[in-house]
Amino acid sequence: MGNHPIHLETPLSDQDIEILKAGDRVTISGILYTARDAAHKRLIELLEAGKDLPIPVQGQVIYYVGPSPASPGRVIGAAGPTTSYRMDPYAIKLMQLGLKGMIGKGKRAPEVKEAMVKYKAVYMAAVGGAGALMAQAIKEARIVAYEDLGPEAIRQLRVENLPAIVVNDTLGNDLYIEGQQKYMIE
């Protein structure tokens, strides 16, 4: 920690993420897809109906964000992470299809953490409530599915050096647990 951040270019391979450890700082460049719970629900419904998804999943990274609208001349409004546990009921299915990364904030369910080990995926935290700062890393944004969901529509983002911290790695480590234990005063 405190060292130079590890740079990631999406899409990610198993090799890219196996070197990541809970507590590593990363910067991410490339394509990300946004989705919150409403969009996840629709994706899973499509899968259950045996239909194709509107976005690729293999090797991809989903950013849990519902940005504020872009004002004129801007690519996007504020774009910090939303709380991730709301996506827990859907995340495992997407990891089975090859999803490699999730960016959000807040704790994940035990079964989601187990799935990250099993299917090789990582969960990264971006700083919640730093919406104006995060927007600076987003260079392009366009809606690719579910426009009717407004802020919850799926957007394809092109990002440059989006900052995040690895929370759950492929070994089952959890920075939320370890970080808290380190600074707890009995």
Place this chain on the structure above:
Amino acid sequence: MRQISTERIIDAVKHAAMNGNFELGEDVVQAFHTAKKQEESPVAKDILDQLIENSILARETRVPMCQDTGLAVIFLELGQDLAIIGGDLQTAIEEGIRQGYKEGYLRKSVCHPFTRKNTGDNTPVITHIEVVPGDKLTIWVVPKGGGSENMSKLFMLPPAAGWVGVKENIIQTVISAGPNPCPPTIVGVGIGGNFERSALLAKKSLLRPLDIPNPDPELREMEKELLEAINKSGIGPQGLGGRITSLAVHILMMPCHIASLPLAVNIQCHASRHVKIVL
């Protein structure tokens, strides 16, 4: 009798909604700086730096500090010697919010509980009106994010629980929330009253700026004791470990029924937005 037009109210609410989302209060920014001095974790210091930078960027670029520009909560103190002309107060408040969220490119975050269909204009607004002496209208515009609101709790404790029980439940609420409500948080506590009043007190306690101490010395001591206990948890900024889990604890207390000890804990994320206007 002094008169005020709904047009003025609409305009004031509109600008407060926008400015509130772009300009973090100086009291909160100062609290970030103080927290950074007390913090020991390098990751936590880094996060506090990002929050300070974010507040500057939001102010300069007029991009909201947080994409969750909130459900609009409005506290009103209406002077009984003031007449509102040109329409009704509730409609004016809603219109101010509607215009502010549109013109400010703020996120519309209000939907039907089950269909989740967005109302499209960030209304309805949660309004609390109190009639007070005088001929002024005081309005607090408080955009409240969903992440921290979701981690809030209400307890109807047995009176025997006492201060020990109250303290334990507050600390446990903050600990079980962990990283979810975007720490460093401000913990709003309402003690006494009844079921709904305790929740309202908890929310109202958050209106007090961070640089103003609780005027009640007893409550001030309780706040200090709670903050120390919470900051021993190690949760830290964003829950990634550290000394500063909460920036402050604010308490409001009032008498309650002889059978009850109501307690409400309303957690406020670090993007503590509250704009006060006096008309």
